[in-house]
Amino acid sequence: MSNRLRCFRQSLTAAALAAMLAIPGAAMAQERGGTMNIIVQPEPPILVLGINQQGPTQTVAGKIYQGLLTFDFNLKPQPELAESWEVSPDGKVYTFRLVKNAKWHDGKPFTAHDVVFSTSKFLMETHPRARATFSKCEKIEALDDHTVQFTLKEPFGPFLQAFEVSSAPMMPKHIYEGTDFKTAPANATPIGTGPFKFKEWVKGSYIHLVRNDEYWKAGKPYLDDIYFRVIPDAASRSVAVEQGTVQQTQFNDIETFDVPRLKALPNVEMTTKGYEFFAPLSWIEINTRTKPLDDKRFRQAMMHALDRKFIRDKIWFGLGRPATGPVNSVTRFYEGNVRKYDYDPKKAEALLDEMGLKKGADGNRAKVRLLVMPYGETWTRLGEYVKQAMKRVGVDVTLETTDAAGWVNRVSNWDYDLTFNFVYQYGDPALGVSRTYVSDNIRKGVMFSNTMGYANPEVDRLFAQAAQTNKDEERQQLYSAAQKILVEDVPVAWLLEMEFPTFIDKRFKNAVTTAIGVNESYDSVYMVKK
Amino acid sequence: MTAAVITPSRKGSGFWAAFARNKGAVIGLVFLTLVILMAVFADLLFPTSPWDMTTIPFQPPLSEDALLGSDTLGRDIASGIAHGARVSLLIGLTSTAVAVLIGVLLGAVAGFYGGRVDDAVMRFTELFQTIPNFVLAVVLVAIFTPSLASIVLAIAIVSWPPLARLARGEFMSLRSREFVQAAVTTGQSNLTIIWRQILPNSLSPIIVSASLMVATAILLESSLSFLGLGDPNLMSWGYMVGAARTVIRQAWWMSFFPGIAILLTVLALNLVGEGLNDALNPKLARKGRA
Numbered sequence: 099m100s101n102r103l104r105c106f107r108q109s110l111t112a113a114a115l116a117a118m119l120a121i122p123g124a125a126m127a128q129e130r131g132g133t134m135n136i137i138v139q140p141e142p143p144i145l146v147l148g149i150n151q152q153g154p155t156q157t158v159a160g161k162i163y164q165g166l167l168t169f170d171f172n173l174k175p176q177p178e179l180a181e182s183w184e185v186s187p188d189g190k191v192y193t194f195r196l197v198k199n200a201k202w203h204d205g206k207p208f209t210a211h212d213v214v215f216s217t218s219k220f221l222m223e224t225h226p227r228a229r230a231t232f233s234k235c236e237k238i239e240a241l242d243d244h245t246v247q248f249t250l251k252e253p254f255g256p257f258l259q260a261f262e263v264s265s266a267p268m269m270p271k272h273i274y275e276g277t278d279f280k281t282a283p284a285n286a287t288p289i290g291t292g293p294f295k296f297k298e299w300v301k302g303s304y305i306h307l308v309r310n311d312e313y314w315k316a317g318k319p320y321l322d323d324i325y326f327r328v329i330p331d332a333a334s335r336s337v338a339v340e341q342g343t344v345q346q347t348q349f350n351d352i353e354t355f356d357v358p359r360l361k362a363l364p365n366v367e368m369t370t371k372g373y374e375f376f377a378p379l380s381w382i383e384i385n386t387r388t389k390p391l392d393d394k395r396f397r398q399a400m401m402h403a404l405d406r407k408f409i410r411d412k413i414w415f416g417l418g419r420p421a422t423g424p425v426n427s428v429t430r431f432y433e434g435n436v437r438k439y440d441y442d443p444k445k446a447e448a449l450l451d452e453m454g455l456k457k458g459a460d461g462n463r464a465k466v467r468l469l470v471m472p473y474g475e476t477w478t479r480l481g482e483y484v485k486q487a488m489k490r491v492g493v494d495v496t497l498e499t500t501d502a503a504g505w506v507n508r509v510s511n512w513d514y515d516l517t518f519n520f521v522y523q524y525g526d527p528a529l530g531v532s533r534t535y536v537s538d539n540i541r542k543g544v545m546f547s548n549t550m551g552y553a554n555p556e557v558d559r560l561f562a563q564a565a566q567t568n569k570d571e572e573r574q575q576l577y578s579a580a581q582k583i584l585v586e587d588v589p590v591a592w593l594l595e596m597e598f599p600t601f602i603d604k605r606f607k608n609a610v611t612t613a614i615g616v617n618e619s620y621d622s623v624y625m626v627k628k
Numbered sequence: 629m630t631a632a633v634i635t636p637s638r639k640g641s642g643f644w645a646a647f648a649r650n651k652g653a654v655i656g657l658v659f660l661t662l663v664i665l666m667a668v669f670a671d672l673l674f675p676t677s678p679w680d681m682t683t684i685p686f687q688p689p690l691s692e693d694a695l696l697g698s699d700t701l702g703r704d705i706a707s708g709i710a711h712g713a714r715v716s717l718l719i720g721l722t723s724t725a726v727a728v729l730i731g732v733l734l735g736a737v738a739g740f741y742g743g744r745v746d747d748a749v750m751r752f753t754e755l756f757q758t759i760p761n762f763v764l765a766v767v768l769v770a771i772f773t774p775s776l777a778s779i780v781l782a783i784a785i786v787s788w789p790p791l792a793r794l795a796r797g798e799f800m801s802l803r804s805r806e807f808v809q810a811a812v813t814t815g816q817s818n819l820t821i822i823w824r825q826i827l828p829n830s831l832s833p834i835i836v837s838a839s840l841m842v843a844t845a846i847l848l849e850s851s852l853s854f855l856g857l858g859d860p861n862l863m864s865w866g867y868m869v870g871a872a873r874t875v876i877r878q879a880w881w882m883s884f885f886p887g888i889a890i891l892l893t894v895l896a897l898n899l900v901g902e903g904l905n906d907a908l909n910p911k912l913a914r915k916g917r918a
Contacts, residue, residue, distance in 0.1 A: 355700075355874045412685050412701060470860065475874055478856065483701060485861075486679050497860035499774055 130320055132625030134606060136346040136616075137335055138305065138326040145288045145296065145305070147267040148216065149224045149280055153349055156264045158326050160617035161307055162203075163290035165263035166194055166213065169613040171374055173430050173525045175258045176612065178619075179208065179268060179291065189253035189568035194261075196244045200314040202270045203289045203296075208314075210240035215271035217248075224279055227524075231260040253568050256526035262375060262614060265524070293319035293621035302328060313621065320624035332356075339366060345603035348616040354415045354476050357599050367604050370417065370597040372615020377426035377530070380418075380520035381590040382468075382484065387551045388515055390464050395449045397588035401439035402446035403491045404484065410594055413479045417599060421592035423585040425531055428595070429523045431564075431577040436585040446491040455492075463492040469509065471518040472502050480518065480593075510545040520596060521546055525613065527577050528565040535580075535589055536561050552589035646907035653903020656896040663893050667713035674707035678863040682707075689881045697881040699872060705882060708863050709889050715864040716893065719780055720846040726784035727845075728791060728838050735795025736822055740803060750796070753789045761786040765848055769857045776859050783848050787841055794837055798830035832908035839904055843897035850890050865890045 138154045147159035166180035175183075180194040200208035218238045221228035232238070234257075236249045250257065260266055268291060273284050288296045291314065294307035305326040309319055327344055329335045336356045338344045342365055352360060361368050382400065390396045406420035425432045455463035466488075470481035478499075485495040495516070500508065508514050523530030533539050533546070537553035557580055564576035600616055602609050608622045609615075647653055666673070676682060680703065683691070687698040689705075696705040738749035756764075765782045772778035802808060803826070811825050850866030852858055858867045865886040872882030 353874065355878075359877065475856075475871070478860075479701060479871070481860065482679060483681070486677075486681055489677075489680075499856070499860050501770065 128320055128622075128624040129627060130322075130624075132321050132606075132627070133323050133325065134321055134346065134620075134623070134625070135325045135327055135344045137329055137338065137344050137348075137351050139329060139335065139351050141302065141328045141330075142305075144285060145299070146269075146285045147264060147288075147290075148220050148269045149285065151225065151227070151264050156617045157348060158305055158307075159267070159288065159290075160263050160292075160614070161294040161324060161620050162288050162292045162296055163263060163267040163269075164292050164619060165261050165266055165268065166196075167258060167261040168618065169259075169262060169375055169525060171371060171428075171613055173259075173374060173428075173613055175261070178263070179213075180261070183258075185258075185568065190250045192248045192250075192257060193241070194246050194248075196246065197314060198244050200291050201312055202272075202291055203310060203312075204270075204273075205312070206270070206272050208268070208270075208291050209243045210246040211243070212268055212271045213246045214238050214240050215275060216269045217266060220269045220274060220279055221266060225266075227529075228260065228266050231257065231265070253566055254528075255565050255568050255573050256524075256528045257568070259525045259529060262525075263619075264614070264617060292619050294321075294324055294619075297323070304328060315621055319619075319621040321620065324620070336360060339363070339601055342603065345606055346609065346616070347599075347601045349598050352599055352601060353474070354413075354417060357415050357417065360601055361599075365604055366601045369600050369602070369610055372600060372610035372612065372618075373598050374428045374613035375525045376614075377429045377523040377525070378520045378596040379421055379424070379426045379523060380518065380593045380596050381421070382593065383509065383514075383517045383519045383590050384550055384588075385512060385515055386589060387512065390453065390455060391466065391515060393453055394587050395453050396455075396464075397591060398439070399446040399449040399491065400488070400591045401588055402442050402449070403493075404487050404591065404593070405441040406593055407441065409480065409483060413476060413483060414594065414596075417597045418594035419597070421595050423581050423592060424535065424590075425527055425577070425581060426523050426595045429525060429527065429530070431527050431574050433574075433578040433581040435578075436582050443491050450491060450493075457492045460494075461492060462494040465494045465496065467498055467515040468495050469498045469500065469505065469514045469517040472500060472505050477518055484516075506545050509549055510543050510547070512542065512549060512551065518593075519546075519590075527561070527580075532561040532565065535584060550589050552587070554583060554587060557583055557587075643907050647903045650899075650903040650906045652899040653906070656899025656903065659892060659896040660900055663713050663896070664717065666710050667717050670710040670714055673710050674704065676707070678708045678711040679703060680707075686879055688879075689885075696885045697879070699868070699882045700875060700879070705868070705885050708868050709865065709886055711863045712865040712868060712886065712889070713893075715859075715862045716846050716849060716866075716890070719776070719783065719849045719864075720842040720897075723780045723783035723787065723845045723849075724838055724842045726780060727787040727841060728834065730784065731788035731791025732795045732827075732834060734788070735792040735797075736799050736827065738792070739796035739799025740818065740822055740826070742800070742803075746796070749792070753792050756786070757789045759786075762848065762851060765852060766855065766857060769852055774852075774857050774859050776862065779849060779852060779857075779859060782852075783845050786848070787845060791834065791837060791841070794833060795830065798833060799826055802826045802829055836901055836905045836908060839901040840898060843894045843901070846890065846894055846897070 138158055140154060142150065142152060142155040142158055144150045145155065145159050145162065147155060147163045164179050166178060167175045168178045170176055179196055179200060181197050183192060183194045185192055196210060202208055217232050222232060234250055234254050236251045238248050240246050270289050273289055274282060293310050293313045295310045297308045298306040306323065308323045309321065313319060329338055332353050335347060335351050339347055339360055340363060360366065384391050384397055386392050410416065410418050410420060422434060423436050450463055457463050468481055468484060471477045481497050485497055488495045509517050521530060521534065534548060535552060536548065536558050539548040540551055541547045560576045560580040564573045567573055600610060605626050607624055607626060612618050681701050682704050683693045683698045683702050685698060685700055685702040687694045689697040691697060694704045698704055734749050734753065738746040765786045768782035768785060769778055808821060808825055811821050849864065853864045853866030854870035856870060858864050868886035869883045876883055
């Protein structure tokens, strides 16, 4: 890497980007005022984003706290609290220049010392994902009040991804320094730099955020306030959208079977954009330690036996895209030129025949168990579909059901044949993809690790090498090679690149503008009044 | 008083006449027979598995290849109802049989021996009666993971207490009768007296309440399946209603037909139970009708 020292500088100016971002809203006058009601489900346990990063917490706290960067739909970094940044040619030193006029909600200025405190102290203690990233730093220092520098021990490709708001929310040093972060009384009244301030939280009912009049972007935000409404019952959530009592829902708020109905409503708009940073991918997890699942031909046969278009259209009611491999196509470094598994039961049978699995008197060649993921109706339907589809090629699938705790316990301890799973990819294969397939992540008792027991030294090498460089072309080559091997080996049977529906009242504009969609700060959301 | 002890020969001759006097019971019996036939011949009527996606999803009733429509995955509703009858009847009958076994055994012991034994058994029974039936069944199935055996067991465990109390009452009243005392004086063992003398004479009310219990068991199984606690490899009516509940506004037929099947079968069982009551407890029945 170092002998090819080219002056490779990444530098983006805030001015150019601000101009770009202004275009969508420019056509219409962006008026002040308006209240937005958004569903939040389940109710977050706490609103301090540095301490809890569950989905609902991110959606609410994303309006209160901010990160240094945000990401556009193509996962290119965009300025937020950092107005510009530079990466040294060797990929080891990252320098961020911060906006100068940002203030905490209590009036104190936001400075580079807050950044150093957040990344080297606060998040190291409270945030597992941030800890994994920032422990790769040799030092983190404030060069002056508005410049902060991270020096890495060795290059780490997805380092910039770590500055998204939920991955590294900026926490106020003057409030938390010297306290026990997790139990600090200040956690009841979150203080951030974002466009909305915490006002009131009626547990079980709503969270009320109000406009931050001192917000550092002039004239913003446009909305007066946002109410996050807690509605635990799925049917009631759909009705709330139909009646217009809420103006936005996101993630899993609306059950898939209600989506076609709500999509047809005249007053709301549905979008599936704004989840690129999470880019969940679903699959059938295959325990490759057991017979006949240890034979890759059996796993390839599964790919041919399942009609993933049917799964998308009839079980997910049109949400998602049939997956082609381990990387979601909206994530960086996706490789589409891999072995294709079209729906073809004949090919599946040919592969099973080749393995020597002959059909018995009852028409079955093999018997496997499928532990259905206890995440609701849709996954149950999927289980029933898989059972029937595999029956067609002579594989008898016995369905097993369990509760959420039992599922985690059995899968993480490798006590299963087949099960379903889906994980977020966090915008980069090094963050959200490699963990499933590399052999040093075969860890008994740990969920979302390599529970299949898949081990391929070449895949390990490619993933390791790709994470340790920040040259995009080089990373693409390595990841493409890894994807080709994985798709040939089928360590899991990929099903869908999942999509979540976001329903937004048509009067509200600019809600989904980045890859983190509904978790964005909403400082440019405005309401068109009639 | 002695007339209450009906001899077997007299009971047999008057049984059908008494039963047929109740028109509802006859209709119930006819319908129940149809359901049983449907369950027995399900494989001939619908040779493919009820889980097979045989047609296009969301087909309304009276479509070409799906008389009662198809469900969200294109499975034939009619086939599901036929095969579901098996599961419902199987679970209804076996769980009732198990419940009768437990209930009559405990009730007989308590009623026959009385005293401390009675106290102990009845306190134990009350323990079960204080817990709501359905909640206990849900907990049991959830603990033992849903399967045919665990569902049968769970339903039996929540259903036996009323039978135990009934059997106890019968045994207590018969215990002091002359024929029992005669048996005691002739030196018959307690087991023989329970089995040969008292049990045959206390069967009528037990049969009647057991027949009604089959209906309750079917409802319990349907409710469990509705909540997703059924055996995931068996098609049952409750499962069909539960799975279709989510699309009821788009496709009413998916939950309507299995719902009707449950309703009619449970109704038929209740009618038959009433008929049995008329036939087996003529004195009680007449009093009730007056």
